[in-house]
Amino acid sequence: KILTSRVYDVAIETPLQGARQLSERLGNQVLLKREDLQPVFSFKIRGAYNKLAQLPAEQTARGVVTASAGNHAQGLALAARELGIKATIVMPRTTPEIKVKGVRSRGATVVLHGDSFPEALAYSLKLVDEQGFVYIHPYDDPDTIAGQGTVAMEILRQQPGQLDAIFVPVGGGGLIAGIAAYVKYLRPEIRVIGVEPDDSNCLQAAMAAGERVVLSQVGLFADGVAVAQIGHHTFEVCRHYVDEVITVSTDEICAAIKDIYDDTRSITEPSGALGVAGIKKYVEQRGVSGQTLVAIDSGANVNFDRLRHVAERAELGEGREAIIAVTIPEQPGSFKAFCEAIGKRQITEFNYRYHTDREAHIFVGVQTHPENDPRSALIASLTGQGFPVLDLTDNELAKLHIRHMVGGHAERVNDEVVLRFEFPERPGALFNFLNR
Numbered sequence: 001k002i003l004t005s006r007v008y009d010v011a012i013e014t015p016l017q018g019a020r021q022l023s024e025r026l027g028n029q030v031l032l033k034r035e036d037l038q039p040v041f042s043f044k045i046r047g048a049y050n051k052l053a054q055l056p057a058e059q060t061a062r063g064v065v066t067a068s069a070g071n072h073a074q075g076l077a078l079a080a081r082e083l084g085i086k087a088t089i090v091m092p093r094t095t096p097e098i099k100v101k102g103v104r105s106r107g108a109t110v111v112l113h114g115d116s117f118p119e120a121l122a123y124s125l126k127l128v129d130e131q132g133f134v135y136i137h138p139y140d141d142p143d144t145i146a147g148q149g150t151v152a153m154e155i156l157r158q159q160p161g162q163l164d165a166i167f168v169p170v171g172g173g174g175l176i177a178g179i180a181a182y183v184k185y186l187r188p189e190i191r192v193i194g195v196e197p198d199d200s201n202c203l204q205a206a207m208a209a210g211e212r213v214v215l216s217q218v219g220l221f222a223d224g225v226a227v228a229q230i231g232h233h234t235f236e237v238c239r240h241y242v243d244e245v246i247t248v249s250t251d252e253i254c255a256a257i258k259d260i261y262d263d264t265r266s267i268t269e270p271s272g273a274l275g276v277a278g279i280k281k282y283v284e285q286r287g288v289s290g291q292t293l294v295a296i297d298s299g300a301n302v303n304f305d306r307l308r309h310v311a312e313r314a315e316l317g318e319g320r321e322a323i324i325a326v327t328i329p330e331q332p333g334s335f336k337a338f339c340e341a342i343g344k345r346q347i348t349e350f351n352y353r354y355h356t357d358r359e360a361h362i363f364v365g366v367q368t369h370p371e372n373d374p375r376s377a378l379i380a381s382l383t384g385q386g387f388p389v390l391d392l393t394d395n396e397l398a399k400l401h402i403r404h405m406v407g408g409h410a411e412r413v414n415d416e417v418v419l420r421f422e423f424p425e426r427p428g429a430l431f432n433f434l435n436r
Contacts, residue, residue, distance in 0.1 A: 001146035002153060002182050006053040007046040010082055011038060011150075016158040016294070019263040022276070027289040030279060032260065033155055036272055036300035040102065042224075043151055043298050044075035044138075047174055050147030051136055052079045060085045065133035067091070067120040069171075069223050070099030071299050072138035077108035088133060090124040092116055094220055096303040116218070117227055139174030140231030149178025155294060156186060164291040165191035167282070169274035169298045170203045170245065171225030173234030179296075180241035191243045195278030197222045197270075198247040202230045203238060207245055221250050224271030224299055248277040254313035256280065260297060269302035270310075321348055322375040323398055325390040326362045326382065335360075339431040341385045342366060345378065347430055363398070 014037050019030040035043035052064065063086035066076050073089040080087035087108040091100060094115055103110050113123040128135050137144065155166065166183065168176040180192040194203050199219030206212050212235050215228040230238070248256075253270050256277035260268045275295030282288070302310075328334045335352065342364075349365030368375050375393060382389050392398035421433070 001142065002149035002178065005046070005050045005143075005147045005150050007050050007147050007150050009053075010049050010078060011046050013154050014038065016155060017264065019259070019276075019295075021263050022259050026280065026283045028279075028283060029292045030276070031159065031292065031294045032264065032276070032297045033151060033294055034264075035151065035296060035298050036266060036268055040071070040074040040078050040106075041300040042071035042075060042272075043148060043175060043296070044071040045078060046075075046150055047139070047141075047144035047147035047178075048072060048075035048136070049079035049082070051141060051143040052076070052083050052085060054143045055085075055134065059134045063088065063131075063133050064136045065090065065124050065127050065131075066136040066138060067117060067124040068138045069117055069120075069226055070095050070102075070301055071224055073108070073110075074099060074102045074106065074301070076136055077103045077106035081107045088124075088127065090120045090127070092120045094223065096223060096301065096306070098303050099301050102301065137231075139172030139227075140233050141174075142233060145174050145178045145181070145233060145237070147178070148175045149182045151175065151296065152179040152182035155179075156183065159292070159294070162292045163187070163190050164288075164293060165193055165243075165282070166294045166296070167193050167195050167246075167275040167278040168296050169225055169271050170194040170196045170230075171200075171227040171271065172231045173203060173238055174231065175296065175298065176203075176242060177231075177234040177237035181237050184241040192241060193278060193282065194238070194242055194245040195274040196225065196245060196247050197253065197274070198249055200226055200228075201245070201247050202227055203235075203242075204245040204247060206230045206235055207239065207242070210239075219250070222253060222270035222274065224269060224301075225274065246278045246281055248274065248281055251313045252277045252281065254310045257310050258314040267300060267302060267307065268297055269299045270306075272297050272299040274298075320368060320370065321365055321393075322368050322378055323349065323363070323365050323392045323395070324379065324382075325392055325398075326364065327359050327388045328362060330358055330360045336431070336434045338362065338387060339434055341382055341387060342431075343381075345373070350430070363392070 014034045017032045017034055019032050023030045038045050065088040067090045077087055089103050089108045090111045090113055092114050093112045114120045127133055168179055170176050176194050183190050183192055197219050202215055212230055218226045218228050220226050253273050256273035257268050259276055279293050279295050328338050346367040348367055351363040379389050
């Protein structure tokens with residue numbers, strides 16, 4: 001099915017691009033399969049077009065409907081337009097606006113319903129009953145899986161030599177099932193490794209249980225893989241041919257987006273960066289070197305306003321920033337003493353406000369280095385100089401809302417004046433200001 005898939009009427013053979021900087025850092029050759037360069041900026045066009053191309057005329061005349069978090073929707077919309085088929089797409093209300101606009105621009109009818117994929121799916125099946133549409137599953141269909149499997153066909157042709165592992169983002173499992181089926185048939189020595197967000201790990205949970213399970217909830221940061229249950233057809237392939245599944249955090253995904261940008265000057269969506277995040281964790285945990293590792297860069301449909309969040313969290317994901325809370329005496333000179341204790345480290349986030357006559361609370365982000373100046377060294381240094389420290393680096397509330405955590409109210413301050421200062425972007429700027 002993979003060899004005869006009709007994907008190249010609309011899809012392109014995407015490059016397998018080396019990530020030079022990341023490869024040097026990890027001591028392994030890292031290659032990116034650039035599916036973000038497809039006409040709909042995602043691999044999903046492959047499976048969607050192949051499925052529609054297989055439908056008999058009686059079914060295409062009825063029109064098609066699907067439920068999708070975004071990328072399958074855009075793929076199906078383009079495929080339907082090319083084949084002259086009416087398409088209706090049901091999308092969760094949480095879908096990024098860029099994906100909704102992408103679907104509409106390709107001529108499909110968009111229906112926004114529910115807050116998750118299962119709710120959108122249920123409504124799309126209701127439309128099948130009411131209007132006679134043919135349902136096109138986003139991942140759990142043999143023809144769709146076969147279309148996605150052409151990614152593996154290209155990889156093995158583009159990298160005929162050493163290839164140790166392929167890291168694949170996992171949502172419902174269509175992409176990894178197609179890749180695993182093809183790779184394990186031709187080159188079974190290559191490891192096929194799934195990568196999921198740690199709050200949307202439906203394949204990992206199913207592999208551990210030996211059967212499909214339904215997650216009680218899924219995270220929405222990597223919306224392209226926000227699926228509560230792995231597909232039936234996809235799981236039957238994965239349970240036999242996928243070697244392992246790795247999970248990564250939101251911060252690690254953000255760091256991977258930055259890694260891809262540094263090497264390619266392209267912006268990947270969170271789910272598209274899972275492969276790179278998985279490679280980094282795999283290398284760290286296994287200590288491998290000299291291997292050739294492929295990451296599927298599966299898509300680039302990300303809302304522009306999401307990029308600020310990505311930039312803020314990328315340094316945390318790399319271990320290059322610590323977020324801490326520090327209590328200092330409320331007396332002249334104590335704030336300056338704290339800045340002296342920080343030293344030449346760059347302050348990335350700072351909130352200070354009078355609390356009581358006795359003490360003040362500071363919430364601060366400080367740049368660190370995972371090897372030369374780790375977070376533990378910073379905390380030990382501050383503690384040793386008499387500053388009680390609470391490490392908030394892994395605290396989700398602090399990371400999301402630290403700008404607003406200003407240490408309480410100032411009931412005893414009369415005639416308070418609020419001033420705004422701008423400092424140069426360089427280490428020691430705040431300390432130099434306090435010295436004046």
